Amino acid sequence: MHNRLRVLRAEREWSQADLGERLGVSRQAINAIETGKHIPSLPLVFRISDLFEQPIEAIFRPDDRPYPGSGKF
Amino acid sequence: MMQDGHSEDGARRMRTVAIMAVAGLGAGFPAGWIIGRLLKMHKVHALPWSDEAALTIAVTFLVCGLVILGLSLGQRGRAILANPGAPDFAAIIRPAQVMFFRLQAGVLILAGGMLALPVLVALIDDGAPAADGTPLMAAVLAGFALQTWLNVMIWRRADEVFRRVIAESGAASFWLLQGAFFLWACGVKLQVLPEISSWGAVSILMGVYLILSTVVAYRRGLG
Incomplete structure (x- = not known):
């Protein structure tokens, strides 16, 4: 599972701890998701989607196909 | 860019593991040396492998628990616990997170204590069974109940x-x-x-x- 969490976080200049605080999870959890070591649960995926105001498929992809609208990973 | 981030994480984690290994050697070597000296002086009789293993694990739990507890007492220590690879000493660590660290420390300290107690009692009694083990068994049961409650708290907060x-x-x-x-x-x-x-x-x-x-x-x- 690929995701753009690190990019979206960097665009807002948030640290992993900042993002974890906003989502109600630990910094380690954010790190684990960003590095692909943990696939987040559906409730957490929806919280991430709401926080970044983007559809889920624009943040998460099951493979390395380009994200809709971005043209690249 | 993504690859760079992964490399940084890997290097950071390897550095943390190396620091922990050195800290483990620093704690384990003197402990092993002291036990070895006591064995040579016949102050302590040779232990069966299961007691040696239990004591080693108990000391590991106790050292880890005490280190976490000690770090959780200060701002710098909390920053290290929150992000061991790249601590942000200016970051505010929430009280809930500090409590989480202390719950983990409590579980480790109790686990170490309960695992070491029966072995140490046998050591003090020179291998003979305790005359009346009931009070110690009651202490272990109380510790176990407290540890179970702490584990439930950790699960609920995790x-x-x-x-x-x-x-x-x-x-x-x-x-x-x-x-x-x-x-x-x-x-x-x-x-x-x-x-x-x-x-x-x-x-x-x-x-x-x-x-x-x-x-x-x-x-x-x-x-």
């Missing part, structure tokens, strides 16, 4: 990654040990393997759980 690590460590330990103990029991029944004591089984279980939980946590990015 996020999904921590819960997954806890669940996977338990599942992996059960899968491995049920097979190992079954095969060993078969060997004993068929008189091709020696009997192991209940204390020996507990020492093996704790050692395997300690190793597996460390591996699972590392693989899940909590290292």
Whole structure:
């Protein structure tokens, strides 16, 4: 599972701890998701989607196909 | 760019593991040296392998618990606990997170104490069974009840990654040990393997759980 969490976080200049605080999870959890070591649960995926105001498929992809609208990973 | 981030994480984690290894050597070497000296001076009788293993695991738990507890008392220490690889000393660590660290410390200290107590009592009594083990057994039961409550608190406060690590460590330990103990029991029944004591089984279980939980946590990015 690929995701753009690190990019979206960097665009807002948030640290992993900042993002974890906003989502109600630990910094380690954010790190684990960003590095692909943990696939987040559906409730957490929806919280991430709401926080970044983007559809889920624009943040998460099951493979390395380009994200809709971005043209690249 | 993404690759760079992964490399940084890997280097950071390797640095953390190296620091922890050096700290472990720093604590383990003097402890081993002192025990060795006491053995040579015949102050302590030689221990069976299960007691040595239990004491080693107990000291590991106690040292880890005390280090976490000590770090949780100060701002700099809390920053290290929150992000061991790259601590942000200016970051505000929430009280809930500090409590989470202390709950973990409490569980480790209690686990170490309960594991060491029966071995130390036998050591003090020079290997003889305690005259009346009831008060000590009551203490172990009270410690176990408190530790169970702390574990429930940790589970309730943990996020999904921590819960997954806890669940996977338990599942992996059960899968491995049920097979190992079954095969060993078969060997004993068929008189091709020696009997192991209940204390020996507990020492093996704790050692395997300690190793597996460390591996699972590392693989899940909590290292």
